[in-house]
Amino acid sequence: MLTAIYAILVMIGLGMMFGLLISFANKKWSVEVDPRIHEVDEVLPKGQCGGCGYPGCMAYAEAVVMNPNVPPNLCTPGKDAVAKQVAEITGKKAEAMETVIAFVRCAGTYEKAIRTGEYKGVKDCVSANILVGGDKGCTYGCLGYGTCVKVCMFDAMKMSPEGIPVVNPDKCTGCGKCATVCPRTIITLTPPGVMVKVNCNSHDKGAIVRKHCKAGCIGCGMCSKDCPYGAIVIDNFLAVVDSKICLEKCSDPVCLTRCPTKVIRPAIWGVVPGKELREEIKA
Amino acid sequence: MSEYFLLFMGAAIVNNFVLTRYLGLCIFFGVSKNFHASSSMGLAIISIMTMSSMLTWTIEHFILLPLGLYFLKTIVFVVVIAVFVQILEMVIKKFMPTLYNVWGIYLLLVATNCVILGVPLINAEANYNFLKSTVNALGSGTGFAIALILFASLREKLQFSDVPKSIEGLGIAFILAGMLALAFQGFSGMIPL
Numbered sequence: 315m316l317t318a319i320y321a322i323l324v325m326i327g328l329g330m331m332f333g334l335l336i337s338f339a340n341k342k343w344s345v346e347v348d349p350r351i352h353e354v355d356e357v358l359p360k361g362q363c364g365g366c367g368y369p370g371c372m373a374y375a376e377a378v379v380m381n382p383n384v385p386p387n388l389c390t391p392g393k394d395a396v397a398k399q400v401a402e403i404t405g406k407k408a409e410a411m412e413t414v415i416a417f418v419r420c421a422g423t424y425e426k427a428i429r430t431g432e433y434k435g436v437k438d439c440v441s442a443n444i445l446v447g448g449d450k451g452c453t454y455g456c457l458g459y460g461t462c463v464k465v466c467m468f469d470a471m472k473m474s475p476e477g478i479p480v481v482n483p484d485k486c487t488g489c490g491k492c493a494t495v496c497p498r499t500i501i502t503l504t505p506p507g508v509m510v511k512v513n514c515n516s517h518d519k520g521a522i523v524r525k526h527c528k529a530g531c532i533g534c535g536m537c538s539k540d541c542p543y544g545a546i547v548i549d550n551f552l553a554v555v556d557s558k559i560c561l562e563k564c565s566d567p568v569c570l571t572r573c574p575t576k577v578i579r580p581a582i583w584g585v586v587p588g589k590e591l592r593e594e595i596k597a
Numbered sequence: 598m599s600e601y602f603l604l605f606m607g608a609a610i611v612n613n614f615v616l617t618r619y620l621g622l623c624i625f626f627g628v629s630k631n632f633h634a635s636s637s638m639g640l641a642i643i644s645i646m647t648m649s650s651m652l653t654w655t656i657e658h659f660i661l662l663p664l665g666l667y668f669l670k671t672i673v674f675v676v677v678i679a680v681f682v683q684i685l686e687m688v689i690k691k692f693m694p695t696l697y698n699v700w701g702i703y704l705l706l707v708a709t710n711c712v713i714l715g716v717p718l719i720n721a722e723a724n725y726n727f728l729k730s731t732v733n734a735l736g737s738g739t740g741f742a743i744a745l746i747l748f749a750s751l752r753e754k755l756q757f758s759d760v761p762k763s764i765e766g767l768g769i770a771f772i773l774a775g776m777l778a779l780a781f782q783g784f785s786g787m788i789p790l
Contacts, residue, residue, distance in 0.1 A: 317666065320665070321666055321669055325673075327676075328676060329676070330674065332676060332677075332680040335684065335691060339687045339688070340687065343687040343688055343690070344687065345690050345691055436757045436758070437759065438757055441757065
């Protein structure tokens with residue numbers, strides 16, 4: 315009987331002691347956390363993608379609240395809506411934000427690109443690139459082991475059966491993880507409303523490109539000559555589209571018609587974006 | 598002296614918490630995906646284990662045993678450890694922000710873990726004195742950290758290997774843990790306890 319009473323007393327005593335201790339510690343040693351940090355964290359999309367340059371959404375929330383030099387529009391997945399809310403909470407000026415999505419600049423499918431060897435190593439683009447540069451002849455093209463697909467946190471990339479990753483524009487948030495991880499920097503971030511994109515990354519001379527791939531840019535410059543706005547330039551045997559000019563000025567892409575290897579393509583999934591669609595994307 | 602050394606080595610390697618006693622498996626599989634996280638976790642475990650075992654020893658010998666309440670030890674230890682970790686977290690957050698950034702979330706993860714509770718209970722069972730239970734806790738913590746860091750390093754390598762689809766991820770991790778445990782079996786019998 316006595317033991318039972320002791321047990322009850324000890325438990326009550328310990329419980330009260332610990333309770334008081336914790337409440338005391340909480341008062342005495344609590345750290346003032348700016349409540350805005352949690353507000354910002356609530357607003358962010360929580361992909362933890364690191365596209366902002368911070369190791370996670372919470373870290374960015376902390377930085378944007380505490381550091382006056384961190385702009386409120388770094389969260390690419392959140393797009394304009396989140397940038398606006400973050401700016402509102404932190405009292406910073408909301409700057410316009412450019413929406414971008416990932417684009418894979420290679421069309422060297424199993425069928426089109428010539429293979430010069432057989433790679434049986436680790437199924438990872440970075441490893442393959444370090445070892446012998448993969449099994450394709452083209453040293454600029456997609457290696458096709460899907461490191462970008464693995465790294466995508468929004469489930470927006472898929473490896474097509476032809477061996478080139480495909481981006482789902484509805485899911486892609488433009489965080490740029492895939493672009494960073496690609497050892498050949500094939501993936502770029504471009505605004506989704508752009509008329510045309512060049513589906514190649516090869517800076518080789520035309521003859522060499524032809525030898526390695528049926529779908530490569532040979533740098534002939536036809537598109538550059540055709541474009542009335544000067545949006546396409548040839549940079550070291552590769553056509554490069556200035557997406558800003560292309561997005562704002564062009565409504566009738568003549569460059570598509572004469573490309574001998576058909577490497578310059580309409581940007582939106584095989585469809586040339588109509589006027590309404592472009593307005594919608596821009597708005 | 599050699600007695601304490603043997604106790605330490607025995608707790609760290611021969612009776613390794615994860616690999617021979619199969620305790621603390623949730624942390625072992627949860628926080629072993631990368632080396633950095635596992636080393637922070639290992640440090641957190643070592644320190645909390647040692648300090649909480651000192652604390653529980655004191656409470657056991659000055660409150661529970663004199664009053665004949667030995668049977669209450671499990672529940673009292675749980676409460677003591679939980680409170681201790683809470684307060685420790687607050688103190689670290691206040692006075693050592695750098696350390697908090699390294700440990701931060703791991704501290705609270707540890708609070709309710711079976712390894713941390715296991716050591717005081719083993720100490721109580723074996724009737725160790727204060728110094729012995731501290732050394733035992735230190736050894737157990739070190740052993741856990743060693744196992745965790747070894748395992749995390751192995752799993753990092755595993756990411757780049759060609760694992761059959763059906764056992765990718767946790768499946769192969771369990772197989773790997775089994776092999777590691779098998780290797781640690783080799784130490785058993787090295788120190789007669």
